[in-house]
Amino acid sequence: MSTAEADTGRTVTTNIPARLDRLPWSRWHWTIVIGLGTVWILDGLEVTVVGNIASRLSEPGSGLPITSGQITGLAAALYVAGACVGALFWGRLTDRFGRKKLFMITLVVYLAATALTAVSFSTWWFFAFRFLTGFGIGGEYAAINSAIDExxxxxxxxRVDLIINGSFWLGAVGGSLLSIVALNTDIFAKDVGWRLTFALGAVLALVILLVRRHVPESPRWLLIHGRDREAEEIVTSIEERVEAEKGEPLDRPQSEITINQRHSVTFREIARTLFTDYRKRSVLGFSLFIGQAFLYNAITFGFGAILTKFFDVPTGDTGYYFAVIAIGNFCGPLLLGKLFDTVGRRVMISGTYLLSGILLFGTAWLFDQGSLSAGTLTACWCAVLFFASAGASSAYLTVSEIFPMETRAMSIAFFYALGTAAGGISGPLLFADLTNTGKVADTVLAFQIGAGLMVAAGLVAAFLAVRAERRSLEDIAKPLTAAASSAASSVRGKTGGSKPGSSPATA
Structure with missing residues (x-):
């Protein structure tokens, strides 16, 4: 049934959300993780490669008349600006037309823009397609995070959200190692190696696109938009696969929800939800995104420049150092992720932000004292980013689960765009200026700004973080379409199914 054929305007009582939430972990869930989560590996590859090849691109013979400062500053800012615009543009469409339709389209946009970056023949072409690559990635953030949570x-x-968002750093490891090969002029010419790194990103995106075809639309989204038969078919199919794998019937779902089906919500309703009904949660989301966006977009884009400028690390060797801190970044969400479901969101979110900020202040002090080498600076960054990475991933988790379902993708897009615009656009521009001066005090200042924002966000989380661990999305934030109670006039329908362990719904 298409969206146009959806039967909205009805009141439906269903247990579909409860049926999804009570499922044990299975092979089917791994297909979701692989199909949707692997795109962050591409994002990590993109960001890291650009940071590491900045020095090579600025050299004569690279094929582009561009400076290192333009790459780590303007090009980085354009990529982030594209991501912000893309998040808002695609986020609205994701809430209106569905998760699957949009996470397929945005991946195609990313794929095409990355491939065209590889054939850049002038500075303006490179800048334009860096913006469009970010435009596609921004849409992915909104569509993918909302689909995964649902x-x-x-x-x-x-833990799944954190590990998936943290997989960005697996791409960063790959990008670092790939840049080592790409920058080796014994293997590739100066104007060839960097192009191949972007081309590889496009090839990987094509593979992910083929895998993603098998990921279903969110049953929660279908249900609210009047396509409950499709939602029922998808959930029943999932239950059958899980029961066959586990060899035993599933537990009976424990709750139902009554909703008034409709196609979409207005911008006025979205604004009221964010700035009136959930004002404190909006402050939380904004704080978390500004802190992590400034830290990551400001520092990681310029890490290679710091190594070459202050520690005389050869351009071709910066990838080794970045690979080390990228591994530390991935280990954070991987090892701490489970604690967000057990110890709880508030303790872990505030704790990771505060610890990373404090450790970064310590790193800034050591850097100022001249006590660090390239190796020990990298070790300090590993410690900082072990906690910061878990905290940054929890920012996406937070805004994707604490707002009503009808506004989920748009909420993710809004906070991502707002926080990243504040920290991700101004950050690279400011940091490029500070590191290019070659003055230790200027780089220390950049470290301190990032650390201060992380600590501030941690304090906000200590007071405002929502205890969302192990709770249904509908319990954390009641859908805008949810009815006060089941309508007495409702009639028996099919949205609950007749599977063992499920109860019928009314429609």
């Missing part, structure tokens, strides 16, 4: 059981949502 498909993953409540008991696993925190």
């Amino acid at each position: 498909l993953i059981p409540a008991a696993y949502r925190g």
